[in-house]
Amino acid sequence: xxxxxxxxxxxxxxxxxxxxxxxxxxxxxxxxxxxxxxxxxxxxxxxxxxxxxxxxxxxxxxxxxxxxxxxxxxxxxxxxxxxxxxxxxxxxxxxxxxxxxxxxxxxxxxxxxxxxxxxxxxxxxxxxxxxxxxxxxxxxxxxxxxxxxxxxxxxxxxxxxxxxxxxxxxxxxxxxxxxxxxxxxxxxxxxxxxxxxxxxxxxxxxxxxxxxxxxxxxxxxxxxxxxxxxxxxxxxxxxxxxxxxxxxxxxxxxxxxxxxxxxxxxxxxxxxxxxxxxxxxxxxxxxxxxxxxxxxxxxxxxxxxxxxxxxxxxxxxxxxxxxxxxxxxxxxxxxxxxxxxxxxxxxxxxxxxxxxxxxxxxxxxxxxxxxxxxxxxxxxxxxxxxxxxxxxxxxxxxxxxxxxxxxxxxxxxxxxxxxxxxxxxxxxxxxxxxxxxxxxxxxxxxxxxxxxxxxxxxxxxxxxxxxxxxxxxxxxxxxxxxxxxxxxx
Numbered sequence: 001x002x003x004x005x006x007x008x009x010x011x012x013x014x015x016x017x018x019x020x021x022x023x024x025x026x027x028x029x030x031x032x033x034x035x036x037x038x039x040x041x042x043x044x045x046x047x048x049x050x051x052x053x054x055x056x057x058x059x060x061x062x063x064x065x066x067x068x069x070x071x072x073x074x075x076x077x078x079x080x081x082x083x084x085x086x087x088x089x090x091x092x093x094x095x096x097x098x099x100x101x102x103x104x105x106x107x108x109x110x111x112x113x114x115x116x117x118x119x120x121x122x123x124x125x126x127x128x129x130x131x132x133x134x135x136x137x138x139x140x141x142x143x144x145x146x147x148x149x150x151x152x153x154x155x156x157x158x159x160x161x162x163x164x165x166x167x168x169x170x171x172x173x174x175x176x177x178x179x180x181x182x183x184x185x186x187x188x189x190x191x192x193x194x195x196x197x198x199x200x201x202x203x204x205x206x207x208x209x210x211x212x213x214x215x216x217x218x219x220x221x222x223x224x225x226x227x228x229x230x231x232x233x234x235x236x237x238x239x240x241x242x243x244x245x246x247x248x249x250x251x252x253x254x255x256x257x258x259x260x261x262x263x264x265x266x267x268x269x270x271x272x273x274x275x276x277x278x279x280x281x282x283x284x285x286x287x288x289x290x291x292x293x294x295x296x297x298x299x300x301x302x303x304x305x306x307x308x309x310x311x312x313x314x315x316x317x318x319x320x321x322x323x324x325x326x327x328x329x330x331x332x333x334x335x336x337x338x339x340x341x342x343x344x345x346x347x348x349x350x351x352x353x354x355x356x357x358x359x360x361x362x363x364x365x366x367x368x369x370x371x372x373x374x375x376x377x378x379x380x381x382x383x384x385x386x387x388x389x390x391x392x393x394x395x396x397x398x399x400x401x402x403x404x405x406x407x408x409x410x411x412x413x414x415x416x417x418x419x420x421x422x423x424x425x426x427x428x429x430x431x432x433x434x435x436x437x438x439x440x441x442x443x444x445x446x447x448x449x450x451x452x453x454x455x456x457x458x459x460x461x462x463x464x465x466x467x468x469x470x471x472x473x474x475x476x477x478x479x480x481x482x483x484x485x486x487x488x489x
Contacts, residue, residue, distance in 0.1 A: 011035035016076070016102075017064075018042050018094075019084030020055055023107045026160040027082055028062050030110075037079075039064040042072045078102050082110065085156075085181035088205075108155060108182045111162045112189050117152065117172040120309055121189055123219045124196030124231075126354050127302045128177050130294075131196055132157055133329050134306035134322065136175040141318035151175060156182060180206065180215035188222025194229040194309050195219065196302075198236035199354050203393035220244055229308035231301075232267065249277075249308035253300045268304045275304055277311055286311055291323040295333070296362025331479040333359050336486045341456030344486045345383070347463040348479030353399035356387065356465040360406035363459060381408050383459040386450050388414035388443075389466030389478075396423035399465050404429035408458075410437045413446035415470040443471040443478070447485050460486075 015036045017024045020043045031039055041059045043050065047068050050056040059066045073093040080103045083089065089104060098104050112119060122132045136153040143149050148171055154161040155176035168174065176190070180202060183189070198216055206212040217240055220228050225246050230237040232252040241248050247264035261267060261280040268277050274285045286307055289300060307319070328334060331349040338344070345363070350356045363383055370379040385407045387399070396416075400423035403410055412420055417439055424430045424437065440446040447462065454460050468478040 009035070010080070012037040013079040014038040014040070014077075016040045016042060016078035016081045017084075018073075018081060018087050019044075020050070020059065021084055023084040023160065024082070026162045027107050027110070028059065028064060030162050030165075032062060032064075040067060040078065041065070042067045042076070044068070044070070044072050080105055082106055083185075085179060089185050104185055106182065106185065107160060107162055108176075108178070109186050109189075111160075111165055111174075112176075112186065115161070115165050115168050115174055116170045117168045117174040118170075118192075119174045119176060119190040120192045120194065121155075121176050121178050121219050122194040122196070122305075122309075123178045123180070123183060123216050124194070125199040125201045125216075125352060126358065127196040127298060127305065129157055129329050129349065130299065130302045130332060131194065131305045132175055132177040134302060134326065135194075135309050136173075137322045137326060138306060138310050138314045138318055139173050139175065141321045142314040145315060145318060149173065178219060180212055183218045184215045186218050186221075188224055189219055190222075191224055192227045192229070192309050193219045193225055194305055195231065195237050195240065196305055197231045197234045199352070200394040201352050201392060204391065220246075227309070229305055231305075251301065251304040251308050253297050253304060266308075268308050270300070275300070275307060277307070286316075287319050287323055291320060293323070293325075293327050294362075295366050296358060297365070298358040298362065331475060333362055334479075336483050339486075339489060341458075342454040343459045344451070344482075345459065345461045345463075346479045346482050346486075347461060348468070348475045348482060350463040350465060351389070351467045351475060352392070352394060353396055353402070353465045356385075356399055356463040357402035357406075359461065359463045360385070360402050363461065364406050381457055381459065382406055383461040384409040384411070384450055384454060386411050386413065386446055386460070386462045386482075387420055387465050388412045388417045388446070389464040389468055390414065390470040391416040391419055392467055396420050396465070397427070400424045400427040401429060404431075404435055407435060410435060411446050411450050412437060412439045413441060413443050414464070414466060416466045417441065420465070444481060444485070447482050451485060451489060 013036055015031050017027050020041050041064050045068055047056055050068055076093045076097045081097055083106050120135055122128050136151050140151045143151055150172045152161055152164055152174045156179040157177040198213055200209060213236055220240055227247050228244055229249045230241050232250040249266045251268040253270055266277055266279050273289050275287045276283055276285050292303055331346055334346045336344045336346050347359045350359055367378045367380045372378055396419055404427055440449055450460050462482045468475045472478040
């Protein structure tokens with residue numbers, strides 16, 4: 001798609017925007033400014049709904065046509081169709097338009113095709129946001145030291161970069177978090193590709209795991225990729241590495257049993273309390289683990305992943321500066337408050353079982369650092385966990401195992417509460433006497449109850465293991481509600 005868009009000018013083209021949301025809105029002014037002909041916005045919401053929000057007036061005042069309501073995809077035609085990430089590319093109306101000659105693209109694909117900046121793209125099932133943020137911070141710290149180039153952070157992390165593309169130069173970096181939805185139709189997307197890991201996710205949207213993996217793999221396609229950063233312990237990413245001709249940086253905080261390194265390949269691992277990089281001959285220490293302020297081995301791997309992407313572009317001073325100051329991204333194991341001896345953590349971003357297990361492991365690691373009681377038991381208590389939300393059709397068995405081993409109590413809520421309860425009943429480690437489970441369907445009531453029953457020495461953890469769309473517009477809103485409840489106590 002990128003090459004086609006570069007060859008085929010937007011000037012005079014009939015451009016269609018599917019979905020006037022976070023991804024669709026930046027397209028309208030960009031297309032208009034770059035000479036697009038007719039512009040049509042198509043959105044499922046009613047005209048009255050879009051009128052009330054002011055969005056209908058914004059579209060019409062820009063000179064674009066607005067097609068909305070239930071039949072918004074009827075008679076879909078155009079030269080270039082820009083789908084928002086939530087639109088499957090195989091929708092019958094889209095496929096018919098493509099068969100009739102339309103080019104299918106997206107706001108992200110357009111950005112990737114026109115930006116002059118060096119693009120570092122990050123995808124994966126877990127750790128994307130933290131890794132993306134770290135990469136941007138490493139590069140920004142180096143830019144402060146050298147005075148060269150700007151760093152732009154965006155994509156699935158929440159900020160569309162298309163409105164800024166005309167200000168970018170070849171000295172700049174665009175650090176872009178990319179979801180499987182965005183990657184499904186992307187070609188030749190990035191210069192440096194990062195895949196944190198691949199585990200079952202979004203199977204309520206993707207047809208099956210094979211399609212999900214194929215979408216993630218597309219980040220490594222194209223002829224401009226110069227480096228791939230891959231998880232050495234993940235079978236899916238190891239398979240991706242076998243298909244690539246570009247240099248690969250492998251990482252693992254658990255072992256150093258990497259595939260044989262080809263010429264140009266590197267590996268990141270732990271040695272003597274430091275993150276080290278090696279090409280098989282020369283070994284360099286990059287960062288002492290003691291400098292990392294984020295708990296959990298998964299965060300050590302997040303640092304490894306980020307360093308794998310940029311360690312040759314940044315100085316030791318920039319790396320150390322970021323590590324000493326970075327305390328995490330919002331809604332990821334975020335300490336909201338300590339009150340009356342109770343600690344409240346917001347990890348609303350944990351929208352999969354593996355993320356919740358990582359959060360539980362991080363809190364267990366924090367307990368282990370406190371030492372042990374005379375009888376050998378760990379000091380402190382395992383957390384009271386709030387779980388549940390919208391099911392993504394992924395197995396909850398790993399979550400059940402994690403809760404049984406690393407939680408003191410569970411409050412289940414949201415649409416997926418029954419599925420999680422069923423997984424607990426099937427878990428061999430589950431003992432209802434040791435792990436009390438309370439089911440409260442309403443999300444806000446579940447949060448309030450968790451806060452109300454906590455006693456001194458407890459930790460309350462919001463780590464849903466599910467998406468938020470059954471009760472909130474996104475995970476940020478879910479986390480904000482939890483923050484408000486905690487702060488109003």
